[in-house]
Amino acid sequence: MPRPNLLRFPFATALLSALGLALACCSLSRAADIENTTTVGPVTVTARLTPAEPTIGDEIVFEIEVAAEEAVELLMPEFSEALDRYTILDFVPRQKITADGKTLATQRYTLQPIASGPQSIPSILVEFVDNRPGQQPTPEDFDAYEVLTERIDFTVQSVLPSSASSELEPPLGALELQTETSSASLWLYALAGLALLLAGGGLVLWFSKRRRRVKRLTAYEIARTKLQQLISDQQSDQPQFSVEQFFVEISGVVRRYLEDRFELRAPELTTDEFLQLSAAESSLSKAHQSLLSEFLQQADVVKFAGVRATPADVQHSIQLALQFIEETSESTPLNPQIREVAHA
Numbered sequence: 001m002p003r004p005n006l007l008r009f010p011f012a013t014a015l016l017s018a019l020g021l022a023l024a025c026c027s028l029s030r031a032a033d034i035e036n037t038t039t040v041g042p043v044t045v046t047a048r049l050t051p052a053e054p055t056i057g058d059e060i061v062f063e064i065e066v067a068a069e070e071a072v073e074l075l076m077p078e079f080s081e082a083l084d085r086y087t088i089l090d091f092v093p094r095q096k097i098t099a100d101g102k103t104l105a106t107q108r109y110t111l112q113p114i115a116s117g118p119q120s121i122p123s124i125l126v127e128f129v130d131n132r133p134g135q136q137p138t139p140e141d142f143d144a145y146e147v148l149t150e151r152i153d154f155t156v157q158s159v160l161p162s163s164a165s166s167e168l169e170p171p172l173g174a175l176e177l178q179t180e181t182s183s184a185s186l187w188l189y190a191l192a193g194l195a196l197l198l199a200g201g202g203l204v205l206w207f208s209k210r211r212r213r214v215k216r217l218t219a220y221e222i223a224r225t226k227l228q229q230l231i232s233d234q235q236s237d238q239p240q241f242s243v244e245q246f247f248v249e250i251s252g253v254v255r256r257y258l259e260d261r262f263e264l265r266a267p268e269l270t271t272d273e274f275l276q277l278s279a280a281e282s283s284l285s286k287a288h289q290s291l292l293s294e295f296l297q298q299a300d301v302v303k304f305a306g307v308r309a310t311p312a313d314v315q316h317s318i319q320l321a322l323q324f325i326e327e328t329s330e331s332t333p334l335n336p337q338i339r340e341v342a343h344a
Contacts, residue, residue: 032050034154040229042145043128046066049061050063056158059110065105065266068103070132071132071133075144077125086111086112087113090109093105094108118155120151121151148226169299224325227321236248243308251299254321262278262283264277275289288324291320298317298320
C-alpha cells in the first residue's frame with residue numbers, strides 16, 4: 001500500500017509541527033532550571049528553581065530535595081525559612097522511606113517575587129543525625145550535622161518594553177464621591193472585618209505555638225560551615241573535590257562571604273576587579289585587603305595558570321581563608337538564612 005502524502009493534508013502537517021514546537025519549548029524550559037547539589041556524608045541536598053528567568057508577576061517554584069541513607073534522621077527546614085522576601089502561594093512537603101530503607105524528603109514552594117531585577121534564594125540549612133552503626137551521631141558540641149545549599153541568583157524580568165516612553169500622561173478627572181451607604185452594608189463590612197481579625201489572630205497563635213525559637217545565621221557562620229565541609233572533604237580517604245576544584249570552591253566561599261558581609265554584588269568580576277570593589281565599598285583595613293589579595297591570587301594560580309598545588313599549599317590556603325573571615329567577622333550583619341534551635 002503506498003504511503004499517504006502529508007502535503008495533501010495541510011491540517012495534519014500543521015498539527016504535527018505545532019506538537020513538535022510545544023515539545024521543544026517544554027524541553028528548553030526544563031533546561032533553563034537553576035539547580036545545585038550539596039553532599040555531606042550520607043545526605044545529599046538538591047535545590048532547584050523554575051524558571052531561571054521569570055517575568056514580574058510570574059509564579060516561580062523552589063524545590064528542596066533531600067536523600068539520606070538508612071538510619072539517618074533528617075531535620076528539614078521549618079516553613080518559610082529564608083523565603084520571607086517572597087509571597088508564598090503554596091507549600092507542599094513530602095517524605096517517604098524507600099524499599100532499601102533510604103529517606104527521601106521534599107519541600108516544594110510556589111513563590112511570587114514582589115519586584116523585578118536581581119534576586120536570590122538564600123542558602124537553605126538541612127540538619128541530620130547519623131544513627132548508622134559505627135558512626136558518630138552528631139559532631140562534638142553540636143546537636144546535628146549541617147548541610148548548606150548554595151545561594152541561587154536569578155533575575156526577574158520587567159514587563160516594560162525597552163522602547164517604552166518615560167513621559168507621563170496627564171491625570172484623569174476627579175471621581176465623584178459615593179456618599180450614600182446603607183446601614184446594612186456597614187454592618188456587613190463590620191462583621192467581615194471582625195471575622196478576618198479573629199481568623200488572623202488564630203493563625204498567629206497557631207504558628208507561635210508550633211514554631212520553635214530560631215537563630216539567624218550570619219555571613220560568618222555560613223562561611224565557617226562551608227569551610228569546615230571543604231576541610232573534612234580534603235581530609236577524607238576519597239575526597240569529592242580534586243585539588244584544582246578545591247581552590248575553586250574555597251575561593252567561592254570567601255567571595256560569597258564578602259558579598260553577604262558587606263552587601264556587595266559582584267558574581268562575575270575578575271579577581272582584580274573584585275579586589276578593587278572590596279577596597280572601595282567595604283571597611284576592610286589595608287592588612288585585610290593584603291590578606292584577601294594573597295589568598296585570591298594563590299587560588300588563581302592553581303585555577304588558571306595550571307600550577308600543581310602541594311598539600312602545603314592547600315593547608316596555607318585554608319589558614320588564609322580562616323584568618324580572613326575570623327578577623328573580619330565583628331559586627332557581621334544578619335543573613336536571611338535561618339537556623340532552627342531547640343528550646344534550652
